[in-house]
Amino acid sequence: MQASGNAEASSHRTKSRPDYRKELLIDEKFWRDLQPYLATKGYMLRPRYMPNWTPSWKDGDFVLDFEDSTVNLRSPIMDATRISDGELVVLKRVFPSDHPQEVEMTQYFSTEPVRSHPHNHCVPLLDTFEVPDYSDSQRLEILVLPCLREFNDPPMKTIGEAVEFFRQIFEGLQFMHSLHIAHRDAMVLNIMMDPKPMYPNMFHPVKKFLNRNFKGKAKHYTRTARPTKYYFIDFGLSCRYDPENGSPRDIPIFGGDKSVPEFIANPDQPHNPFPTDIYYVGNVIRDRFLNHKTHGLEFMSSLVNDMTQDDPESRPEIDEVVSRFAVILKGLHWWTLRSRLVYLDETPFKSFRRYVEHWFRTTGHALFFRHALPTPS
Known part of the structure; x- marks a missing residue:
């Protein structure tokens, strides 16, 4: 009888629950x-x-x-x-x-x-x-605002596509900091891309794998074929500081990334928001590309490790980040940039299929003289 009663109650709850569609x-x-x-x-x-x-x-x-x-x-x-x-x-x-x-x-x-x-x-x-x-x-x-898309959707295909993403977000953060503005929430969801070059007919705004008319899959190109631009969004926590007042200090406001070491250690103590921005962007790269997520980007490890140090005073300023990245980029051979970005969660079958697709795709890019580093014009 008890089991029957539970089933009856469960059935009643299911029937009374509103259909959110x-x-x-x-x-x-x-x-x-x-x-x-x-x-x-x-x-x-x-x-x-x-x-x-x-x-x-x-x-x-x-x-x-x-x-x-x-x-x-x-x-x-x-x-x-x-x-x-x-x-x-x-x-x-x-x-x-x-x-x-x-x-x-x-x-x-x-x-x-x-x-x-x-x-x-x-x-x-x-x-x-x-x-x-x-x-x-x-x-x-x-x-x-323009309709943007998550920066890694669809996933990047080559090392060059990932490197161009790093270049643009470093450049963008450097520009903000040059204006004495700290983003203060530059986490993974607040960096997006302009989808129009890759999706010339766009896509459904919620079911993004479908066309806008909700019929058929949305056709898209790779970033190498149609270079795109990346954007920071969401300035609800951003703040501009007067350099005449010296090094800024603000009480921590936890944004989307809850892992900021100085916030965890001293949540009630004011901190300089600019090194925190450095941590946020470094942590995006560490969490989404390094840390056993992909193979081929190990050359970024030293810079990213410095950007995500626990001690904010030990992190490089954005001008140093950009300078060090320029040295890294200069040392990358064009063939490295054209190499496939390997995701470590691939199954053997998926890995083999992607290698074949990559070979044909890269041959096409070379024949059309498309740059290995897909910088938008």
Whole structure:
């Protein structure tokens, strides 16, 4: 009887649990309610977020085949289409009371002459506007940003592609630091890439392996064939410091990377945020490329080890990082850069298949005189 009772209770809970594909989540309702205003600003959300949306599928249909069953789980972020040209963009809601620097910082990086500087790797701002009469206690601003993609999705194919990624993020961090700005959250999720060169027809903003129309796989090229640019995003914790005040000190704010040694050791003690930025970027390389993840990038170990030292005062400044990296790059033969980046979790069959694919792909790149270090023009 007890077993039967448990089964009955479990069945009841299953039946009473709302179907999140048929019913909008709380954060999705926020965007649905905002859609009429967004339309007046020139942005249209997907059908799921229309005010009178009802599911397009019927009982018995395979729900995942229907685009409007795709749920957005990134609460402050929503994809949208710019009505004027059909461009896929991203909307980010920002409450200045929570992140007072974010709008100002994002705007600054997109203001001339900073915006067009060749070393600027901060995500460009396309548009921004305040939502009127949102709340008596909180202002709400919407940032309109380009639709980016995770920096290693799809995975890099060659050592040269990885090295170009390192070069760009070092360059971008050096540019920020030259302006006396510390990112303060330059972790793995806050470094992304411009997908347009690799995905000329783009992709579905949630199911990124599919085309925008939700039919068929999204075609893409390699980074060597279509070089791309990498960007830092999310300036909610970023801060600009006055060099006249000497070495800056700030109380730690834990961002996405919780492993910062000085924060763990002394969470209540002010620290210089610039060496912490060095740690963040070094840790991205250590965690995603070194540490038994890939084979072929061992030449980066010494620099990365110095960037991630426990003692922040012992870490190199970004100018030294860039200089040392330039020496490393100069010593790499073109054949090394064209070599396959081997991921150590590959099965023997997958490894063999990738070697064959790499041989044919690299032959094609050489015939078309594509650079082994795919730097965007």
